[in-house]
Amino acid sequence: xxxxxxxxxxITNPDGYQEYPAAVGPTLTAHGAERIVVDRGxxxxxxxxxxxxxxxxxxxxxxxxxxxxxxxxQAIKHLRTDNTEGIAVIAEGN
Numbered sequence: 001x002x003x004x005x006x007x008x009x010x011i012t013n014p015d016g017y018q019e020y021p022a023a024v025g026p027t028l029t030a031h032g033a034e035r036i037v038v039d040r041g042x043x044x045x046x047x048x049x050x051x052x053x054x055x056x057x058x059x060x061x062x063x064x065x066x067x068x069x070x071x072x073x074q075a076i077k078h079l080r081t082d083n084t085e086g087i088a089v090i091a092e093g094n
Contacts, residue, residue: 003061009086010050016083023076031067
């Protein structure tokens with residue numbers, strides 16, 4: 001089964017975040033990720049959520065975890081986590 005990285009967040013510091021999109025791309029390519037959703041203007045229907053929604057598909061849940069835990073991603077993850085508020089999960093699906 002495929003593995004999905006799903007994130008939803010609000011950018012709290014645009015200046016600090018601006019390097020993240022370009023920096024994350026090569027890590028995704030190296031781990032075979034497919035960008036399913038990258039939306040900076042998500043429409044909230046229920047509950048509370050940020051304006052950015054990202055869904056990435058990997059071959060397996062283990063592959064998604066391997067990307068997330070990789071030294072390459074860990075070196076840049078702070079560009080997202082230090083400059084946003086939200087959630088990130090890894091889930092298994094079709």
